[in-house]
Amino acid sequence: MVTLILVLGDQLSDGLSALRAADKAHDVVVMAEVADEAGYVPHHPKKIAFLFAAMRKFAARLRADGWTVDYTTLPDGVTSITGALLAAAEKHGADRVIATEPGEHRLIAALRDCPVTVDLRPDDRFIASHKDFDGWATGRKALRMEYFYRDMRRKTGLMMDGDQPAGGQWNYDHDNRKPAPGSVDYSGPMRFTPDDTVQEVLTLVGQRFGNNFGSLDDFWFATDQGQARQHLAHWVTHGLPLFGDFQDAMLDDNRFLYHGIVGLYINAGLLDPLEVCRAVEAAWQAGDAPINAAEGFIRQIIGWREYVRGIYFREGPDYVTRNGLKHTRDLPGVYWGGPSFMRCMKKAVEQTQEEAYAHHIQRLMVTGNFALLAGVDPAQVHEWYLAVYADAYEWVEAPNVIGMSQFADGGIIASKPYVSSGNYIHKMSDHCGACAYKVAVKTGKDACPFNLLYWHFLDRHRTLFKGNPRMGNMYGTWDRMDEGKRATIIAEGDAILARLDAGDPV
Numbered sequence: 001m002v003t004l005i006l007v008l009g010d011q012l013s014d015g016l017s018a019l020r021a022a023d024k025a026h027d028v029v030v031m032a033e034v035a036d037e038a039g040y041v042p043h044h045p046k047k048i049a050f051l052f053a054a055m056r057k058f059a060a061r062l063r064a065d066g067w068t069v070d071y072t073t074l075p076d077g078v079t080s081i082t083g084a085l086l087a088a089a090e091k092h093g094a095d096r097v098i099a100t101e102p103g104e105h106r107l108i109a110a111l112r113d114c115p116v117t118v119d120l121r122p123d124d125r126f127i128a129s130h131k132d133f134d135g136w137a138t139g140r141k142a143l144r145m146e147y148f149y150r151d152m153r154r155k156t157g158l159m160m161d162g163d164q165p166a167g168g169q170w171n172y173d174h175d176n177r178k179p180a181p182g183s184v185d186y187s188g189p190m191r192f193t194p195d196d197t198v199q200e201v202l203t204l205v206g207q208r209f210g211n212n213f214g215s216l217d218d219f220w221f222a223t224d225q226g227q228a229r230q231h232l233a234h235w236v237t238h239g240l241p242l243f244g245d246f247q248d249a250m251l252d253d254n255r256f257l258y259h260g261i262v263g264l265y266i267n268a269g270l271l272d273p274l275e276v277c278r279a280v281e282a283a284w285q286a287g288d289a290p291i292n293a294a295e296g297f298i299r300q301i302i303g304w305r306e307y308v309r310g311i312y313f314r315e316g317p318d319y320v321t322r323n324g325l326k327h328t329r330d331l332p333g334v335y336w337g338g339p340s341f342m343r344c345m346k347k348a349v350e351q352t353q354e355e356a357y358a359h360h361i362q363r364l365m366v367t368g369n370f371a372l373l374a375g376v377d378p379a380q381v382h383e384w385y386l387a388v389y390a391d392a393y394e395w396v397e398a399p400n401v402i403g404m405s406q407f408a409d410g411g412i413i414a415s416k417p418y419v420s421s422g423n424y425i426h427k428m429s430d431h432c433g434a435c436a437y438k439v440a441v442k443t444g445k446d447a448c449p450f451n452l453l454y455w456h457f458l459d460r461h462r463t464l465f466k467g468n469p470r471m472g473n474m475y476g477t478w479d480r481m482d483e484g485k486r487a488t489i490i491a492e493g494d495a496i497l498a499r500l501d502a503g504d505p506v
């Protein structure tokens with residue numbers, strides 16, 4: 001009997017466990033562009049175009065390598081992954097499917113319920129298996145990423161001197177976090193001119209998803225492994241050396257600074273995470289990149305990326321519904337491109353709309369910070385992030401949003417909420433100079449909304465956070481403030497929230 005080998009849109013890797021388990025001579029690879037996957041959130045059109053183009057090119061590569069591939073395009077009208085499997089099972093007389101475990105509980109459940117038997121293989125493109133992560137997490141009072149990361153360094157041997165970290169320290173973050181530089185000496189990610197496959201997909205996506213939030217114009221993503229590797233080599237040479245120094249900075253006229261722009265390629269399977277880390281380690285060993293850049297970057301991949309996946313699978317399907325702070329406000333219109341007077345919000349959303357990309361600090365300390373301070377329903381925040389970024393899949397997006405950014409998981413990931421006043425954004429960016437508000441002004445019509453909502457948030461969540469040892473200073477400052485000033489801040493914060501509720505721009 002023929003076995004079907006399922007390859008999903010974010011499983012475009014030569015060494016995929018499902019492909020390794022297959023018999024190329026007899027088995028049939030199934031790949032499908034389907035309405036359910038393209039529509040379970042209103043994905044950014046560039047994200048859909050990237051995945052469809054990369055899927056088509058990966059299928060062509062598999063065929064050239066001797067595989068039989070049953071590929072369904074969106075116009076073929078198959079609506080779901082299980083529908084594609086059932087149709088292929090009938091067509092090829094198959095009674096069994098081998099699949100690599102998908103990255104979302106939703107799809108795992110659908111495969112488990114599929115009338116054709118599906119044999120799920122572990123996704124071993126990750127360094128830590130579910131068992132490894134659970135072994136590390138079980139019995140710990142707090143699941144802090146730093147300790148998990150050290151285990152991953154030991155396991156991979158990356159930047160290790162025997163059993164000790166290279167350079168003597170595990171973490172060089174104190175050399176990172178520099179404020180925005182005056183100018184950026186890196187031209188940004190390598191841009192690829194759309195070829196025929198990409199052009200065809202852009203037309204399809206424009207027709208079918210043109211009304212989704214996000215622009216399809218000026219599509220430049222790599223869409224196959226070769227291009228993604230070219231981009232990686234380019235970034236390692238030109239971007240990596242200053243990645244660490246400026247990884248938290250934001251600039252009004254530069255969207256990428258020294259960031260890798262590799263998340264979308266790694267998450268879709270075009271780049272292997274260890275391959276990326278080894279390239280970075282080699283640059284550091286050759287003296288072409290400083291230790292703070294190399295260690296900082298490797299920590300993001302083998303630390304944060306692996307850690308958030310571990311949390312997602314450990315916490316289970318209800319994780320995305322958690323709402324520890326009981327926030328209920330609707331997501332403000334600015335997130336969908338509506339008007340705003342806040343320069344940093346406008347810039348972060350504008351580039352998200354145009355590029356399907358924003359870097360970590362824009363996601364955490366601008367759009368995430370604002371949603372948290374404004375008390376937005378975390379499920380709506382989660383859906384927005386899942387939709388708008390080209391690198392977003394639930395396993396990685398949800399822990400970052402529900403956990404790290406919105407503190408909706410009750411503190412599993414973050415030991416305190418990531419909230420800040422306008423001062424942080426002013427320190428790390430040049431946005432405030434061009435803003436309609438004045439960051440130094442604390443009350444009144446010119447006051448930066450981050451300043452007002454920061455204290456408003458702390459005040460309304462006092463019962464929960466007052467005893468948090470990392471937040472004592474903040475409450476100390478608030479409590480020492482003149483009572484009249486506190487009342488003004490709360491009243492003006494209320495007014496901002498009322499404007500958001502009325503759908504008026506802030």
Ligand code: FAD
Nearest residue numbers: 259260261262263300304305359360364391392397400405
């Ligand atoms: P770089 O800044 O160059 O970092 C290198 C790589 O490290 C990234 O490509 C990514 O693979 C990894 N990485 C860094 N931080 C994290 C992290 N916190 N979690 C997981 N991997 C990390 N990342 C996603 O891949 N998909 C998402 O949907 C996603 N949603 C996020 C939502 C919020 C609210 C926040 C705060 C972070 C989110 N991140 C997400 C993490 C991070 O912002 C992106 O990985 C990064 O911005 C991607 O850009 P880059 O490739 O230029 O990364």
Ligand code: DLZ
Nearest residue numbers: 008009032033034037038102103104393
């Ligand atoms: C994100 C996405 C989109 C937009 N479309 C498809 C698709 O048509 N076919 C497919 O196989 N995968 C797609 N994906 C990726 C899946 O949604 C992804 O595999 C799951 O979210 C699990 O991570």
